[in-house]
Structure formats: structure tokens, C-alpha cells
Amino acid sequence: MKLGLVLTNDWELFGDGSGDYFDVQHNPTLNMLDLLSEFDAKMTLFAEVGQQWGFQSLIGKQDDAEKIVMEWENLIRKYYEAGHDIQLHIHPQWADSKYTNNQWQLDDKNWSIGKLPTEEKYELLKRGKDYLEKIINEVDVDYKCNIFRAGAYYIEPSSEVIDSLVKLGFLADTSVTKGRIVSSEYDYTNAPDNLLPWRISESVTIPNKNGKIIEFPIYSHFTLDSEVLRKFLPSLYFKWKFGKSPSSKEQDWAKERDKIKSIRYPVERRVYKQKEVRHFWWYVSKFISKNPIQLDYDYLPATAFVEIIKKILNNKKYEEYYKNGIILPVIASGHIKDAHNNDNLRWILEKIKNELSNEVEFWTMTQALNQFKNIESLSK
Numbered sequence: 001m002k003l004g005l006v007l008t009n010d011w012e013l014f015g016d017g018s019g020d021y022f023d024v025q026h027n028p029t030l031n032m033l034d035l036l037s038e039f040d041a042k043m044t045l046f047a048e049v050g051q052q053w054g055f056q057s058l059i060g061k062q063d064d065a066e067k068i069v070m071e072w073e074n075l076i077r078k079y080y081e082a083g084h085d086i087q088l089h090i091h092p093q094w095a096d097s098k099y100t101n102n103q104w105q106l107d108d109k110n111w112s113i114g115k116l117p118t119e120e121k122y123e124l125l126k127r128g129k130d131y132l133e134k135i136i137n138e139v140d141v142d143y144k145c146n147i148f149r150a151g152a153y154y155i156e157p158s159s160e161v162i163d164s165l166v167k168l169g170f171l172a173d174t175s176v177t178k179g180r181i182v183s184s185e186y187d188y189t190n191a192p193d194n195l196l197p198w199r200i201s202e203s204v205t206i207p208n209k210n211g212k213i214i215e216f217p218i219y220s221h222f223t224l225d226s227e228v229l230r231k232f233l234p235s236l237y238f239k240w241k242f243g244k245s246p247s248s249k250e251q252d253w254a255k256e257r258d259k260i261k262s263i264r265y266p267v268e269r270r271v272y273k274q275k276e277v278r279h280f281w282w283y284v285s286k287f288i289s290k291n292p293i294q295l296d297y298d299y300l301p302a303t304a305f306v307e308i309i310k311k312i313l314n315n316k317k318y319e320e321y322y323k324n325g326i327i328l329p330v331i332a333s334g335h336i337k338d339a340h341n342n343d344n345l346r347w348i349l350e351k352i353k354n355e356l357s358n359e360v361e362f363w364t365m366t367q368a369l370n371q372f373k374n375i376e377s378l379s380k
Contacts, residue, residue: 001313001322004329004363004371005352007041007297007345008174008218010089010149012048014265014337017097017104021055021068024264024337029075032342033082039349044085044365046149047076049128050094058099073135080136080143085364088128091151092116095124112154112185114161122164129168147365150175156186158204166212172197172369174216174331176204179292194220194292195312195328196379197372214372216365218331220292221308227291238304241293246301253343254301260340295332298339302347305332306355313359324378327361329368 011029013019029045036043052072058065076086092113093106113121129145136143148170155161155175165173178191191205192198199211229237234254235245246254293300295308312318312330321328334345352360363371 001318002327002359002361003309003312004327004361004368005309006044006216006329006331006363006365006368007334008044008046008149008331008365009334009336010048010151011045011336012089012091012151013051014269015091015093015106015152016265016269017051017054017094017106018269019264019337021072026071026075028336028339028342029079032336032345033079033084035342035346035349036084037082039353039362041349041362042084042364042367043079044087044147045076045079046087046089047132048089048091048094048151049131050091050097050124050151052131053127054094054097054099054104057097062099076132077135077139081139083364085366086132086136086143086145087147087149087365088125088132088145089149089151090124090128092120092124093151095120111152112156113150114154114156114158118160118164121161122167125161125164125168125170129170144169146171147369148173148175152182152185153177153180154182154185155204158200159202162200162202162204162211162213170213172214172216172365172372173200173204174218174365176215177218177220177292177294177333179220179222180294191217193217194222195318195330196375197329197368199376214369216329216331216368218333219295219308219312221295221311222290222292225289225291225293234301238301242304242307244303244307246303250301250303250344250347254299257298257338257340257344261338265337295330296334297332297345297348298334302344302351305348306351309352309356309360313356321375321378326374326378327371328375329363329371331365331368 055065055068080086092110096107098105132145153175176188176191178188178194180188192207194217197214197216198207199209200213200215201208201211204215223241234251239245
């Protein structure tokens with residue numbers, strides 16, 4: 001039995017446009033490229049194009065804008081040439097961005113592509129697809145941008161987004177994590193599965209066997225959860241959840257990650273935090289609730305990440321696929337801006353190499369897409 005682990009990265013600056021491009025995005029991504037090469041692992045970069053268009057608008061007005069634009073393009077070509085995947089990611093709040101007093105001013109009301117006017121949805125997706133294809137076609141004339149992930153996963157209401165994706169020749173979306181909810185934005189509790197992909201037409205959460213777009217869910221592990229315990233007693237929390245506590249170096253890394261992010265992106269600037277509806281049950285949920293734990297290599301310690309992979313491999317639900325030699329894709333997420341360095345990813349790759357080298361292959365999203373027909377043939 002084998003799994004195809006698909007490491008994806010939402011490749012962007014912070015949600016309000018803040019962060020030094022080279023410190024937060026470019027240099028850590030170069031370091032990650034070396035790390036992936038060392039372990040022969042693959043990555044799919046979901047490139048945030050709205051941010052890039054913002055910097056393009058500053059060329060001739062801001063000293064480093066042209067350099068940022070050129071280095072951004074050079075880096076995604078370098079990733080592609082190294083065997084990785086580049087696909088489309090859009091945060092609509094960049095559409096009418098302005099740069100004043102050395103900082104970006106983004107439209108906080110336009111976070112969801114699903115809530116944009118119909119034509120605006122289509123034009124953003126077309127512009128993003130055309131732009132990525134123009135860049136990558138310089139090194140591969142056959143490259144097609146055909147997989148999408150909505151910024152902040154805000155794709156709802158998704159019907160018109162799906163229609164636009166179909167018209168533009170996209171083949172897949174990966175914006176859903178079963179069980180995740182953001183008040184007034186999306187509710188993915190009723191998504192069909194946390195691992196197996198499905199076809200969609202009218203909604204990302206409603207399967208339709210005739211749909212032309214395939215939804216690949218980001219994997220989520222369901223369990224009783226306690227954010228308070230996870231934050232203040234991580235050793236006890238992960239021992240409770242996965243039977244193993246993270247090592248001291250893993251815990252120290254997580255503390256440093258949160259410390260540095262709080263400096264780079266203070267809580268009061270995080271729009272998604274401002275959108276939270278805080279009531280009595282919201283506070284109760286922080287102590288105990290049934291939440292999905294997203295398979296995120298920047299937030300799960302290596303110990304827990306690999307234990308989740310083992311649980312998937314041992315899940316009887318997938319025995320028929322394993323017996324038929326079908327390799328299932330497991331979509332994992334990450335954000336280059338969230339991790340101050342790539343040490344946690346290194347520890348994950350080391351543990352997979354040492355403990356699961358015969359059970360785990362590294363795939364790109366394009367490889368996962370190419371395998372879908374095998375999964376679908378057994379699901380019917």
C-alpha cells in the first residue's frame with residue numbers, strides 16, 4: 001500500500017500585503033528548493049498572482065518593485081524546471097491595491113472570489129491563468145495552468161467560480177478542507193470526504209459525477225480538540241491526540257515560529273481574526289470541540305504529521321484501493337510566510353524517509369490529477 005503525498009504551498013506575503021518579499025517569501029523558498037532536492041520530494045506552489053500584479057504597478061515608482069517582479073518570475077520558473085508544479089492562487093483583495101506611506105492598502109471587503117461579480121471572477125481567473133502560462137511557457141511550451149486554490153480558501157459561493165474554471169479549461173480545484181468553517185465565508189462540514197477527491201459542478205461541497213472540475217480536499221484529521229491545550233501544553237496535547245509527544249526541538253521551533261510571526265504580522269492586522277464572531281460557544285470551543293486538524297507541515301510537528309500519514313495507511317476505509325494497487329493522493333498545506341525557516345519540513349521529510357520510505361511517494365498536484373481516473377474507476 002502506498003500514498004502520494006502532495007506538498008502544496010500557498011506562496012504569498014501576509015493577508016494585508018505586509019512582509020518583506022525577500023525575507024518572508026523569496027529566500028525561504030530558495031532554501032526550500034534545496035531541501036526538497038535533498039530528499040527528492042516534490043512541491044506545488046500555488047502562486048499568488050494578485051500580489052505580483054500589485055508590484056508590477058509600482059515599477060518606475062518604487063525602487064525595488066522591478067527587481068521583485070523579475071525575481072518572482074525567475075523563481076517559479078526555477079521551481080518548475082526542477083520538476084515541481086506551479087498553479088494558480090488568487091486573493092481578490094489585491095485587485096484594487098494601493099501603495100501609500102511604504103505599505104499596501106488592500107480591500108478587506110474583497111477576500112472571497114466567490115462573492116465577486118460574475119465577470120470579475122472570470123477576468124481574474126483568466127488573467128491569472130494567462131500570466132502563469134506566459135511565464136512557464138518560456139521554459140516549457142506545453143505547460144498549462146489548470147488547478148486553482150482560492151485565497152484563504154474563500155471560494156464560496158462557488159457555483160459561478162466553477163463555471164468560470166470550466167470555461168477557462170481548468171481541471172481541478174483544491175480549496176476545501178472537510179470540517180473547516182469560517183463564519184459568513186464558508187462551511188465545509190458537509191464536504192463528501194477528507195481524502196478522496198470528487199467531481200463538482202454547482203458547489204465545491206456537492207459531488208456531481210458529471211462535473212468537469214475535480215475537487216481535491218486538503219487532508220483533515222478529525223478528533224476532539226482543544227486549542228487551549230495545544231497552545232499551552234503541546235506535549236500533553238499531542239500525546240493525547242497521537243500517542244506521541246513532539247520532541248523538544250519541535251516544540252521550540254513552534255514557539256519561535258509563533259514569536260516571529262507575531263512580530264511580522266501582529267494579530268490586530270489579521271483580517272481573518274477580525275471576521276471571527278466571538279460568542280459564548282466560540283470561547284467554549286477553544287477549550288474543547290470536535291475540529292478538523294489540517295495536514296499542515298508548518299503547524300503540525302513532524303511527529304504528529306507522520307503519525308497522521310500512518311493512520312491513513314492503516315485506515316480500513318481505503319483497503320480496497322490499496323489491494324487494487326491504487327495510490328491515493330494526500331494533499332498537505334503550508335504557507336512560506338508562516339514558517340521562519342524550513343526546519344520542521346526537514347524533520348518531516350527525514351521521518352518519512354526513515355519510517356515510510358516504501359509507503360509514501362511525493363507527487364505534485366498535476367500528478368495527483370493524472371491519477372484521478374484510477375480512483376474514480378474504483379469509486380463507481
